[in-house]
Amino acid sequence: MQKDSDFELFRDNYRRFLAEFVAPYYESWEEQGLMPRQVWDQLGQNGFLCVDVPEQYGGYGAPIYYSQMIVQETARAGFSALAVAIGGQSELVSPYIQNIGSEDQKQYWLPKMVSGEVVTAIAMTEANAGSDLQAIRTQALLDGDHYVVNGSKTFISNGQHADLIVLVAKTDPQARAKGISILLVDAHLDGVKKGRGLKKIGLQSQDTAELFFDQVRVPKDQLLGQEGQGFSYLMQELPRERLSISLMALGALQGALEITQEYVLERKAFGQSIAQFQNTRFVIAQAKIKTLAAEAFVEKCKLLYQQGVLDVSEVAALKCFITDTQCEVIDQLLQLFGGYGYMREYPISRFYVDARVQKIYGGTNEIMKEIVARELLGK
Structure with missing residues (x-):
C-alpha cells in the first residue's frame, strides 16, 4: 500500500x-x-x-x-x-x-x-465467559432513568487507569445473544471497584485488572446503541480488534528479526560470526520469508477493512495465522541467542513472552479456526 x-x-x-x-x-x-x-x-x-x-x-x-x-x-x-x-x-x-x-x-x-x-477499557471477559460472550453474567437492569449494574470482569486491559469502561452486560438475563447490551460506564461512579493488577508472564507493564460492579447506577443515556443489540455490535467491531492484534504480531515479527540480525552479525563462536553458520542463515531467511508472507496477508486485510468488506472469517484466518507465526518464528530466533536469549536483559526474551497471549485474546486461535471452518463447512 x-x-x-x-x-x-x-x-x-x-x-x-x-x-x-x-x-x-x-x-x-x-x-x-x-x-x-x-x-x-x-x-x-x-x-x-x-x-x-x-x-x-x-x-x-x-x-x-x-x-x-x-x-x-x-x-x-x-x-x-x-x-x-x-x-x-x-x-x-x-x-x-x-x-x-x-x-x-x-x-x-x-x-x-x-x-x-x-483512558478507556473494554470489559467483555468474565471468569466463566471468555470466548463465549453469550455466557456473561454481569447484569444491567433498567430502573427508571438508570441501569443498575452488578457483576465482575477479568483480564481487562487498561483496567487500573480506566476512566471510561465500555461494559458488555445482560440487560435481559433470560436471553442469550439478544439479551446483551453495551454501556458506557464512568469508572468514577459509586460502586465501581478496580481490583488487583493481574501479574502475567509477558506484557508485564500492561495494565490488566479485575473490575467489580456493585449496584452501579449508570444513566440511561449512556447505553451504547440499542438495547439487546450488543452482541451484534461486538461482531461488527471485532474485525478491527483482530486486525489490530495482527498488526502487533507483524510489528513484533519485524522487530524481533531486526535485533536478531544485528546480534548474529556481531556474535562470534568458533572463531567466526555465527551469521556464517548455515543453520543461522536458514533460520534468519525463513523468518524473513514468513514475515513477508504475514505482511502481505495483513496488507490485504487492511485494504479490505478500508473498503468496508473485511469479513469475520478472513480476519479470523489472519489473526490465527499471524499469531501462530509470531510465536513460532520468535521462538526460533531466540534460539540463536543461546543462553542469552533466556535472559531478561536481552530484548528477544521480551518479544518471546509477550507473543504468547496473542493466540489467546481477541478470541482464541481455536475459535478462529472454528469461524473459518463454519465459512467452509457450515455449523
Missing part, C-alpha cells in the same frame, strides 16, 4: 516519540508491573491517540492506516505492552463510540480520549 510523505513524517515523529518518552523508561515500567498514567497524557499531547477520530470530535480525521501504524511501530520497537494499551483505546473503544455512539456520547467522550484525559 503506497503511503504519502505526510504519513512517513508522522511515522518518523512517532518513532522519535518512542525513543524519547518510552525507551529510556520501559524497562523500569516492566519491573514495576505498570506503566505510569502520565504516558497517556504524553501520547495525547503529542497527537498519537485515536488519530482517525473526525476533527469535529477533537481528532485529526486521519486515514485509518495512521492509527494502525502506531500499534505496529510500538510492537516493532519491543514495547508490546504499550501497543496493547494504545490499541485498546484507539482500535477498540474509539470505533465503538464513533460507529455506534449518539452525538452527545461522541461529543463528550471522544475529545477526552484523543487528548489522553480519559
Whole structure:
C-alpha cells in the first residue's frame, strides 16, 4: 500500500516519540508491573491517540492506516505492552463510540480520549465467559432513568487507569445473544471497584485488572446503541480488534528479526560470526520469508477493512495465522541467542513472552479456526 510523505513524517515523529518518552523508561515500567498514567497524557499531547477520530470530535480525521501504524511501530520497537494499551483505546473503544455512539456520547467522550484525559477499557471477559460472550453474567437492569449494574470482569486491559469502561452486560438475563447490551460506564461512579493488577508472564507493564460492579447506577443515556443489540455490535467491531492484534504480531515479527540480525552479525563462536553458520542463515531467511508472507496477508486485510468488506472469517484466518507465526518464528530466533536469549536483559526474551497471549485474546486461535471452518463447512 503506497503511503504519502505526510504519513512517513508522522511515522518518523512517532518513532522519535518512542525513543524519547518510552525507551529510556520501559524497562523500569516492566519491573514495576505498570506503566505510569502520565504516558497517556504524553501520547495525547503529542497527537498519537485515536488519530482517525473526525476533527469535529477533537481528532485529526486521519486515514485509518495512521492509527494502525502506531500499534505496529510500538510492537516493532519491543514495547508490546504499550501497543496493547494504545490499541485498546484507539482500535477498540474509539470505533465503538464513533460507529455506534449518539452525538452527545461522541461529543463528550471522544475529545477526552484523543487528548489522553480519559483512558478507556473494554470489559467483555468474565471468569466463566471468555470466548463465549453469550455466557456473561454481569447484569444491567433498567430502573427508571438508570441501569443498575452488578457483576465482575477479568483480564481487562487498561483496567487500573480506566476512566471510561465500555461494559458488555445482560440487560435481559433470560436471553442469550439478544439479551446483551453495551454501556458506557464512568469508572468514577459509586460502586465501581478496580481490583488487583493481574501479574502475567509477558506484557508485564500492561495494565490488566479485575473490575467489580456493585449496584452501579449508570444513566440511561449512556447505553451504547440499542438495547439487546450488543452482541451484534461486538461482531461488527471485532474485525478491527483482530486486525489490530495482527498488526502487533507483524510489528513484533519485524522487530524481533531486526535485533536478531544485528546480534548474529556481531556474535562470534568458533572463531567466526555465527551469521556464517548455515543453520543461522536458514533460520534468519525463513523468518524473513514468513514475515513477508504475514505482511502481505495483513496488507490485504487492511485494504479490505478500508473498503468496508473485511469479513469475520478472513480476519479470523489472519489473526490465527499471524499469531501462530509470531510465536513460532520468535521462538526460533531466540534460539540463536543461546543462553542469552533466556535472559531478561536481552530484548528477544521480551518479544518471546509477550507473543504468547496473542493466540489467546481477541478470541482464541481455536475459535478462529472454528469461524473459518463454519465459512467452509457450515455449523
